[in-house]
Amino acid sequence: MDQDDLTQEIGKHIKHYRNEQKISQHDLAERSCIAATTLSSYENNKRTPSLYTLAKIANALNVTIDELYYGRYDYTSTQRLTPGEEIANAVFVLWKNDSLNLERYNEPASRLSFNSYDHEIHHLIGALNEIRARKDTYNNPEMFLEEQLRSAATVMERLYEQRERILKSSYNLLK
Known part of the structure; x- marks a missing residue:
């Protein structure tokens, strides 16, 4: 997966979890202590968040950083990561x-x-x-x-x- 693919996946997952929890961009940005325009740029695949910012977003969404990278883990899979x-x-x-x-x-x-x-x-x-x-x-x-x-x-x-x-x-x- 190259950087463009990664950027798209992270943005897609942030937006997915935000919408799943019925949180507005403005509210998630506020909870994450980042600008709403910055959050929008992540969701629209214009920028990739740093680890620190990703951790703040994951915390605000109550998901793991891995979920923001890869999506929700399929717990039916036999290959679970430690x-x-x-x-x-x-x-x-x-x-x-x-x-x-x-x-x-x-x-x-x-x-x-x-x-x-x-x-x-x-x-x-x-x-x-x-x-x-x-x-x-x-x-x-x-x-x-x-x-x-x-x-x-x-x-x-x-x-x-x-x-x-x-x-x-x-x-x-x-x-």
């Missing part, structure tokens, strides 16, 4: 359309806090940038890319599970 795979895929898609890169990710004003995922996301973006820069030197760049994404997803899955265990134990302490 949370680690979802995170790694979201980072990859944002990186692929230049909405997320090391320079932008390191800017304090635009940096989202991914908490325990920060280091792995930073590492993944660095690896993706290296693959892009040295693409011609790899025998099979697509396979190398898949290995990097799979490795990052595995680490992020461990971090996710660790976070869930901590949250459960904290919850149990509060009982």
Whole structure:
């Protein structure tokens, strides 16, 4: 999927979920703390939102970032992504359309806090940038890319599970 396809899909999904919930563009823009004209440009495939903006829109619509990228997940499918795979895929898609890169990710004003995922996301973006820069030197760049994404997803899955265990134990302490 190239950047134009991605832009169209994100815009289509934002509009779909907004209409599904019977929310006006103005109300969604207000809930997301963005300008209504900016939201309109996303829905009309003129611009692609940054990860930060996409997270605000997803939060306002009460959907996941993945749902804004790919649409509603078909839960009847036997191939369900783990949370680690979802995170790694979201980072990859944002990186692929230049909405997320090391320079932008390191800017304090635009940096989202991914908490325990920060280091792995930073590492993944660095690896993706290296693959892009040295693409011609790899025998099979697509396979190398898949290995990097799979490795990052595995680490992020461990971090996710660790976070869930901590949250459960904290919850149990509060009982």
